[in-house]
Amino acid sequence: MPSEPSDFEKLLQKAIEDKGFANLLMLCPSEALKKLNIEVTQEKLRALSECIDPLVKAFEVFGGVADRIG
Amino acid sequence: MYPVKVCAEESRKSDPGPDPEDCLEPQLPALRRHALERLSANLIRNGPQIFDVVTRWTASLSPTGVAEDYFRKSRAHFLLLPWWAEKSIRGAPDLKFQSDLIYSSVNGYYFVRLIDNVMDGHGKSELRMLPILGFFHSQFQAVYSDYFQPDSAFWEFFHSTWTAMAQATVLDANMADISATEFVGVAAMKSAGAKIPIAAVFFRYGRPDLLPQWCEFYDALSCWSRMVDDVFDSFSDAQKGTMTYFLSDAKRRKRAGESVAAWIAKGGLASGYREADSLLQHVRELAHGLGSSELIKYLEYCQADLASCWERMGPGLAALARLASVFE
Numbered sequence: 001m002p003s004e005p006s007d008f009e010k011l012l013q014k015a016i017e018d019k020g021f022a023n024l025l026m027l028c029p030s031e032a033l034k035k036l037n038i039e040v041t042q043e044k045l046r047a048l049s050e051c052i053d054p055l056v057k058a059f060e061v062f063g064g065v066a067d068r069i070g
Numbered sequence: 071m072y073p074v075k076v077c078a079e080e081s082r083k084s085d086p087g088p089d090p091e092d093c094l095e096p097q098l099p100a101l102r103r104h105a106l107e108r109l110s111a112n113l114i115r116n117g118p119q120i121f122d123v124v125t126r127w128t129a130s131l132s133p134t135g136v137a138e139d140y141f142r143k144s145r146a147h148f149l150l151l152p153w154w155a156e157k158s159i160r161g162a163p164d165l166k167f168q169s170d171l172i173y174s175s176v177n178g179y180y181f182v183r184l185i186d187n188v189m190d191g192h193g194k195s196e197l198r199m200l201p202i203l204g205f206f207h208s209q210f211q212a213v214y215s216d217y218f219q220p221d222s223a224f225w226e227f228f229h230s231t232w233t234a235m236a237q238a239t240v241l242d243a244n245m246a247d248i249s250a251t252e253f254v255g256v257a258a259m260k261s262a263g264a265k266i267p268i269a270a271v272f273f274r275y276g277r278p279d280l281l282p283q284w285c286e287f288y289d290a291l292s293c294w295s296r297m298v299d300d301v302f303d304s305f306s307d308a309q310k311g312t313m314t315y316f317l318s319d320a321k322r323r324k325r326a327g328e329s330v331a332a333w334i335a336k337g338g339l340a341s342g343y344r345e346a347d348s349l350l351q352h353v354r355e356l357a358h359g360l361g362s363s364e365l366i367k368y369l370e371y372c373q374a375d376l377a378s379c380w381e382r383m384g385p386g387l388a389a390l391a392r393l394a395s396v397f398e
Contacts (some may be wrong), residue, residue, distance in 0.1 A: 006329035008397040012390070013309055038397070047396040054389035 253315035256288035256294035301342030332394035
């Protein structure tokens with residue numbers, strides 16, 4: 001049985017696959033975290049405010065690099 | 071799955087950019103274009119009612135929507151290696167022979183791509199295309215009949231290599247955990263079909279003695295190429311549940327309670343990049359014995375391109391690593 005995804009994995013996957021969620025994450029991160037049943041803390045909100053762009057663009061950062069090179 | 075969808079959208083927006091391989095070999099684009107035109111002509115003649123299906127599929131594979139662009143950049147090397155092999159032994163390649171090899175390889179690649187996509191569960195439309203494998207395979211193999219008699223030693227190489235590739239593909243699909251040894255064996259053999267046109271060059275000109283060192287080089291190149299795929303596609307592979315050596319290693323090396331994605335962000339990707347770079351150094355060392363200055367230049371470009379991609383990923387990766395630390 002595959003293990004339950006961690007909060008980081010849930011956040012990463014949802015931010016990439018769902019543009020609506022990504023927008024919510026930018027506008028109201030606490031609501032977005034609640035939607036994923038992730039506990040909201042000040043530390044998480046602060047980290048999100050600092051890293052939101054790379055998170056939303058995570059696939060642009062990582063995806064397709066292998067296709068361009070390998 | 072999201073990576074496929076997003077990747078396709080993003081890829082179509084991007085210009086493929088300059089091609090170092092086309093700069094190295096200016097005749098390549100015309101031969102590549104001719105191969106695709108020949109494929110279309112054969113389909114129109116023998117299978118006009120599947121022409122549209124095949125044309126749409128080949129265009130959909132390409133980052134630009136133009137079928138021939140699929141065989142640029144990261145897929146150019148398997149068209150170029152037979153060219154460089156011939157240049158290394160006789161200076162100027164025989165254009166008709168190389169044109170035939172490229173046509174064969176394009177069909178061989180489509181044959182493998184269609185099977186891989188179906189095995190990866192990409193979509194029902196490709197499942198319904200499976201009978202077209204017969205066309206691709208016949209076009210791939212038929213070319214060699216013009217150059218080699220049935221009793222030629224070339225055919226022994228052809229059949230053993232093609233079967234070993236099929237075996238590696240089946241083994242790879244059934245592996246739940248991939249060790250370093252298994253990675254080397256399977257990664258090298260999964261794309262072994264590209265050694266067939268290289269072998270054709272050496273058998274045609276009576277130099278099969280040179281084939282082992284080119285095969286050793288190609289196996290190393292395949293390992294490097296597969297490692298780059300595994301490392302840089304690791305987030306999407308993890309989401310899709312695709313097992314790779316890199317993800318197997320991630321599961322072995324991550325801390326208890328740490329997710330694979332967090333391990334990748336916090337150091338795993340950097341470790342994978344270093345491993346890929348080390349494999350490429352080995353590839354370059356092997357290339358030096360093959361007598362092709364163009365091949366050396368091509369590998370230098372690959373190394374610089376990989377380093378440049380890694381540099382661009384740095385800030386985003388650092389941010390994701392910070393998020394991983396806070397959320398886990």
